[in-house]
Amino acid sequence: MKTITLSDNFSCSAATVVSIGNFDGVHRGHQKLIREVVARAEQKNIASVLITFEPHTRTVLYPELSPNLLTTFEEKATLIAQCGVDYLLKITFDRSFSQLPPDEFVRQILVKRLNIKEWVMGEGHAIGKDRAGGKIFLREAMSKYHIPIFTANLLMKDALIISSTQIRKFITEGQISEAVGMLGHxxxxxxxxxxxxxxxxxxxxxxxxxxxxxxxxxxxxxxxxxxxxxxxxxxxxxxxxxxxxxxxxxxxxxxxxxxxxxxxxxxxxxxxxxxxxxxxxxxxxxxxxxxxxxxxxxxxxxxxxxxxxxxxxxxx
The missing domain is CATH 2.40.30.30 (Riboflavin kinase-like)
Structure with a gap:
């Protein structure tokens, strides 16, 4: 896996399948989504790309509500690499980037820089300023560029949604077996x-x-x-x-x-x-x-x- 940034002046000449997220902990729900990205890219014989942020978006937008994190960026990259992804796009998230309108995110980053040919999204995915680019926007925006969308469903374990929030709770309470069961590692x-x-x-x-x-x-x-x-x-x-x-x-x-x-x-x-x-x-x-x-x-x-x-x- 190669880690790239927006400042690297790159553009993907090869077509790509792309998804996005903070991926804190790279838990089983994340892994399910990542496997979809990798599998769909392999089926099309094109590259797989994950977009993530450093620092975590909440630390910039809601610092008073920002949680402690399960993974540093380096740990996250280590775990994502084990899933077989071709490229990890690391976006430096700051107040300036948070103001980027969702249509510009699609046009400038997904279409022009990544040459996207399919978008894989999880439940609750949203992009752009104020998270305005939700599910309805994404379907309309991707349709404009003839880009199909695949939605990965949430994953459950023991009647609980697998989430970074729940795993943080388990670890801070010392329930390591429960946390590991959701992490998958x-x-x-x-x-x-x-x-x-x-x-x-x-x-x-x-x-x-x-x-x-x-x-x-x-x-x-x-x-x-x-x-x-x-x-x-x-x-x-x-x-x-x-x-x-x-x-x-x-x-x-x-x-x-x-x-x-x-x-x-x-x-x-x-x-x-x-x-x-x-x-x-x-x-x-x-x-x-x-x-x-x-x-x-x-x-x-x-x-x-x-x-x-x-x-x-x-x-x-």
Missing amino acids: PYLISAERVQGLKIGSQIGFPTLNFKRPSSQKVIPPPGVYAAELSFEDTILTGALYFGDCPTFGQREVHFEFHALELNGKMPEPGETGHIWVHRFIRKDRPFSSTGELAAQIEQDVNKIRQYFSEEKLQWR
């Missing part, structure tokens, strides 16, 4: 490795330490989780701790990852690792001694080892 947290105090090594469970990401990123509650760590070509399974280490006094909130098996290349301090959170194991709490803590970690690791050997989500 473990929850991705990209974090910079930092030098730790080596306390884990002293009690028999060495860890890699990672800085807490931006406060705008949705983070699960403090506790222990089954997780994977990926870096370059290495993928490790292990125990993820998130918290401030109350047993050792208040420390800065951070992540620690203990690998079940150490093999492959690890991120060095200053490098970014990708943490994939699979399942909640237990809440964070202080322990009366390092011996009591080590005994609890051993129980946690055994549960996590069992999860990865028997119940691991198959998603790659």
Whole structure:
């Protein structure tokens, strides 16, 4: 997948199938829509394009109501690339761009720059100033250019609409299994490795330490989780701790990852690792001694080892 921007002075000589969205979390509903874009482009032997925004449109239009996000742009691009899209058009969203009339969006971007031949839209899609370009407008505008439209329906799970809003709620409440069920993949947290105090090594469970990401990123509650760590070509399974280490006094909130098996290349301090959170194991709490803590970690690791050997989500 190639990421492009409006400032790249590009235009698609090849015809395209296009869709648009914030795609926060790239959940199963998004994936269904993206698969339609890719499949329809392949059927026509043309290119597939997704349009997304940076920053999220709500952070510009309604900053006081803007939610914390499931994915940074880089995380979003990583997940979208796994869906087989040819091009990701990243539009810098600001007040100026938000004033672009919907008919100009269609003419300037979809027709002139992207050479669109089919539009795939989700429920509630709207484009242009004040979201004036809704379903009725889009059908009329696309008809003017003889561009067919396919509408992807909403996806449900356990009687709930799969949405970024619902997934944010699940994660902040520690309901990781429910969130992962809607995401269709473990929850991705990209974090910079930092030098730790080596306390884990002293009690028999060495860890890699990672800085807490931006406060705008949705983070699960403090506790222990089954997780994977990926870096370059290495993928490790292990125990993820998130918290401030109350047993050792208040420390800065951070992540620690203990690998079940150490093999492959690890991120060095200053490098970014990708943490994939699979399942909640237990809440964070202080322990009366390092011996009591080590005994609890051993129980946690055994549960996590069992999860990865028997119940691991198959998603790659």
